Amino acid sequence: MEHHSLRHLVEVLFIGGVIGWFAGLIIRGRGFGIIGDIAIGIIGAMFGGWMANVLGLSINSALGEFMMAVLGAVILVGLTRFIVRNAAAAGSL
Numbered sequence: 544m545e546h547h548s549l550r551h552l553v554e555v556l557f558i559g560g561v562i563g564w565f566a567g568l569i570i571r572g573r574g575f576g577i578i579g580d581i582a583i584g585i586i587g588a589m590f591g592g593w594m595a596n597v598l599g600l601s602i603n604s605a606l607g608e609f610m611m612a613v614l615g616a617v618i619l620v621g622l623t624r625f626i627v628r629n630a631a632a633a634g635s636l
Contacts, residue, residue, distance in 0.1 A: 560581040
């Protein structure tokens with residue numbers, strides 16, 4: 544793996560972790576642990592980018608990309624917690 548690719552991977556993981564942690568704070572609660580928060584942050588960022596494309600939004604700044612990533616992560620964290628909470632209440636977990 545070349546240096547640039549490794550650097551990019553580290554940046555994505557770090558930013559994804561920050562976004563996941565931030566989304567967990569916005570939704571309130573303890574989150575899903577560091578690995579879960581990173582995963583939700585990365586997947587949420589991709590979901591936010593997808594939502595921007597579907598809505599026809601053109602995001603041309605790092606701040607805009609960050610905001611869509613946070614929005615995607617917040618939605619993903621909220622949905623995940625809703626599903627886990629309802630499954631636990633129903634006795635499925």
